[in-house]
Amino acid sequence: MGGDNAPEAIVTGCIDALKEKEGFDILLIGNSDKINEILKKQGFQSERLKIEHTDEVVTGDDIPTKVVKQKKNSSMMLGFQMLKDKKGDVFVSAGNTGALLTGALFILGRLEGVDRPALAPLIPTKNGWCTLIDGGMNPSCKPVNYLQFGIMGSIYMKNMFNIENPRVGLVNVGSEHAKGNEVLKQAYSMFEKSDLNFVGNIEGNDILEGKADVVVTDGFTGNVLLKFLEGAASFMFGMLTSVYKKSLKNKVSAMMIKGDLKKFKRSIDPDLNGGAPILGINGLVLKSHGSSNAKTIRTVILKAFDLASTSYQKQIGEAFEKMEVEKIDNDE
Amino acid sequence: MGGDNAPEAIVTGCIDALKEKEGFDILLIGNSDKINEILKKQGFQSERLKIEHTDEVVTGDDIPTKVVKQKKNSSMMLGFQMLKDKKGDVFVSAGNTGALLTGALFILGRLEGVDRPALAPLIPTKNGWCTLIDGGMNPSCKPVNYLQFGIMGSIYMKNMFNIENPRVGLVNVGSEHAKGNEVLKQAYSMFEKSDLNFVGNIEGNDILEGKADVVVTDGFTGNVLLKFLEGAASFMFGMLTSVYKKSLKNKVSAMMIKGDLKKFKRSIDPDLNGGAPILGINGLVLKSHGSSNAKTIRTVILKAFDLASTSYQKQIGEAFEKMEVEKIDNDE
Numbered sequence: 001m002g003g004d005n006a007p008e009a010i011v012t013g014c015i016d017a018l019k020e021k022e023g024f025d026i027l028l029i030g031n032s033d034k035i036n037e038i039l040k041k042q043g044f045q046s047e048r049l050k051i052e053h054t055d056e057v058v059t060g061d062d063i064p065t066k067v068v069k070q071k072k073n074s075s076m077m078l079g080f081q082m083l084k085d086k087k088g089d090v091f092v093s094a095g096n097t098g099a100l101l102t103g104a105l106f107i108l109g110r111l112e113g114v115d116r117p118a119l120a121p122l123i124p125t126k127n128g129w130c131t132l133i134d135g136g137m138n139p140s141c142k143p144v145n146y147l148q149f150g151i152m153g154s155i156y157m158k159n160m161f162n163i164e165n166p167r168v169g170l171v172n173v174g175s176e177h178a179k180g181n182e183v184l185k186q187a188y189s190m191f192e193k194s195d196l197n198f199v200g201n202i203e204g205n206d207i208l209e210g211k212a213d214v215v216v217t218d219g220f221t222g223n224v225l226l227k228f229l230e231g232a233a234s235f236m237f238g239m240l241t242s243v244y245k246k247s248l249k250n251k252v253s254a255m256m257i258k259g260d261l262k263k264f265k266r267s268i269d270p271d272l273n274g275g276a277p278i279l280g281i282n283g284l285v286l287k288s289h290g291s292s293n294a295k296t297i298r299t300v301i302l303k304a305f306d307l308a309s310t311s312y313q314k315q316i317g318e319a320f321e322k323m324e325v326e327k328i329d330n331d332e
Numbered sequence: 333m334g335g336d337n338a339p340e341a342i343v344t345g346c347i348d349a350l351k352e353k354e355g356f357d358i359l360l361i362g363n364s365d366k367i368n369e370i371l372k373k374q375g376f377q378s379e380r381l382k383i384e385h386t387d388e389v390v391t392g393d394d395i396p397t398k399v400v401k402q403k404k405n406s407s408m409m410l411g412f413q414m415l416k417d418k419k420g421d422v423f424v425s426a427g428n429t430g431a432l433l434t435g436a437l438f439i440l441g442r443l444e445g446v447d448r449p450a451l452a453p454l455i456p457t458k459n460g461w462c463t464l465i466d467g468g469m470n471p472s473c474k475p476v477n478y479l480q481f482g483i484m485g486s487i488y489m490k491n492m493f494n495i496e497n498p499r500v501g502l503v504n505v506g507s508e509h510a511k512g513n514e515v516l517k518q519a520y521s522m523f524e525k526s527d528l529n530f531v532g533n534i535e536g537n538d539i540l541e542g543k544a545d546v547v548v549t550d551g552f553t554g555n556v557l558l559k560f561l562e563g564a565a566s567f568m569f570g571m572l573t574s575v576y577k578k579s580l581k582n583k584v585s586a587m588m589i590k591g592d593l594k595k596f597k598r599s600i601d602p603d604l605n606g607g608a609p610i611l612g613i614n615g616l617v618l619k620s621h622g623s624s625n626a627k628t629i630r631t632v633i634l635k636a637f638d639l640a641s642t643s644y645q646k647q648i649g650e651a652f653e654k655m656e657v658e659k660i661d662n663d664e
Contacts, residue, residue: 126567136505139513173468173555180552181471204559208567220512221553223505225560227536232564235458235540239600240572243592250592256585260575268571 001030001057001075002095004291010094011038013297017305018048020298024305027052027088029075054078058095060290064102076100080107083283089308090284092275092300094292100285101137101278108283113320116145117280118219119287120156123229124268125210131157132207132215135276136223146170146187146216150196151319152279153214159312161213169202169212171221177201187216230270237265275300277307284313333362333389333407334427336623342426343370345629349637350380352630356637359384359420361407386410390427392622396434408432412439415615421640422616424607424632426624432617433469433610440615445652448477449612450551451619452488455561456600457542463489464539464547467608468555475518478502478548482528483651484611485546491644493545501534501544503553509533519548562602569597607632609639616645 001007007030014026025048028035032053039045056074058067071077076095080103083091093100101119110117118134133153138145150168157166170188172180177188179201191198202211207225217225240261244254254261266272274296275286284307288300333339339362346358357380360367364385371377388406390399403409408427412435415423425432433451442449450466465485470477482500489498502520504512509520511533523530534543539557549557572593576586586593598604606628607618616639620632 126570139505171556173471173552204556204561205563205566207560208563217556220505221556224503224536224549224553224557228539228557228560229536229564231537231540232561232568234537236564236568238458239596243589243596246592250589253585253588256588257575257582260578260582264571264575 002093007034009294010297012294015044016298017301029078058099060096064098067099068103068106090304092286092304094288100287104278104281104285108281111280111317113323114280117278118149119276120279121276122273125208127210130213130215132222134219134222136219138219141218143183143186143190147190149216152316155312155315157213159310163213165197166213167199168196168214169199171217172201175201271296272299275303334425339366341626342629344626347376348630349633361410390431392428396430399431400435400438422636424618424636426620432619436610436613436617440613443612443649445655446612449610450481451608452611453608454605457540459542462545462547464554466551466554468551470551473550475515475522478519479522481548484648487644487647489545491642495545497529498545499531500528500546501531503549504533507533603628604631607635
């Protein structure tokens, strides 16, 4: 029931995903009347799609901490509870981000050894995709948090994109090791001592250049960057469109290249590589953005299936089991 | 002598600016042999261009605080000293950013009442240009710093773009007033009480949408955003170029639209609207980026002339004279 286009886009996206791939079932949590209406309209019926009815919904205006206590029967909180009770392998939501992050933390809890879970969205680069971690869960961070983001992000990218030894970069205002505040300097030296493939500090312009597969930053910077990128893409394509509409000659030129431009646009479209996992919690949760359409949801569902088929969650757990806890405590 | 392409690009840009507009003189500070060689090569001679010789140069590797003490005869530090001694109205440099910011602070000093000076670069938006302040001088800020950035940025935009009542936005991770950490919440309430045209919190995607004329943020976020934008533009144009080269049909399409695309590229080219002032110091200083070419320098010189013709520096001084100092102290 979450997101701007729910439940229509959610249900449609789920149907599309089920039609495309075998091997998984979907349990939709929400208003069964509304869901059934959409299923009927689309003439879809399958053993693989079931409904768990609830009337309660988390809205965009709900305050995250209150949701966890007062909306226990909301589709989102029920989702967390059912995931915790092993009634599913992975939980997908396009709802209120704050509530989703808070619910994941309160209901599912952190993996042992993880100090701060983080959101790991993908962004396009010249070479493919990188993950930006933290995408908005922790506005400010301790040195050890950056290190843990790097570890979790590496395991995620290794499993999702088969990158043998993901390059980890720390977002900073200069490439020299002595840049940034004390927290970033300490994080830098922790990275240097780690087993990660640390490529050092990276600057804003290095991110889309693809200098790192795992781009580590605090949740404030991460959130602003993510949304800025969204704005930049819309800005550029908007400007291009107006250039193309300027004259008849331009319109003809646009028609000639339309297919390839669309392909390019698709290649960097987060809707087609969407879904950000919350890394470091006890359970597999994928956040799809609030304006998700059916196409986005279809992608996220298929990605959720891929993720659930890897052992990355287990690998993250193991990585932190082996981490010396004193090392973490020293920095707190 | 500063920047990747000095002194050739600097001297050429100055010549171009002098040829384009009357009403100002330029004093070039640096190696007179090298400068004269370029002038000779270009066949340029004018009463309006003079040289102040020095052999010492600040390099990109120099440590800012050391430069101020140990390289007093460098072209950059001489520039500050000469500006302080009123031997010029405005100082332009494409050199080491850290050294420039430190030198401005140490040699020229802050305007009375200003707690933290800030860098105010321009970035393109859907409606024109906005200033991003702080562009990299203060990695972390107190609430009053954000307010002062807003005041200085407003006066700058009013004078540079004739905007009657510039809209000031505070970069945050959500538009609601209660978003962000304590510092940002306090800054928000200070803005609300101010005389500024405060439009509230703005998110990453609002910046290029042009929701504010003055985009206020800390120097860490500002620096990362600026460089990210640089990277995003190069990413998009790079991708477009490869789409255009893909086939003969695409090449023909590109030829048809070439002129208009160039115009669009120019309309968002920071080289053509370059030069970021350091606001809040005792003197007019414009920073041009390290990779400045002759075109950039020409733009910055003409902008420096425009700036020196306004009274924005005086207006900033007056704004802070009137500010109650206790208010500032309370927040420290």
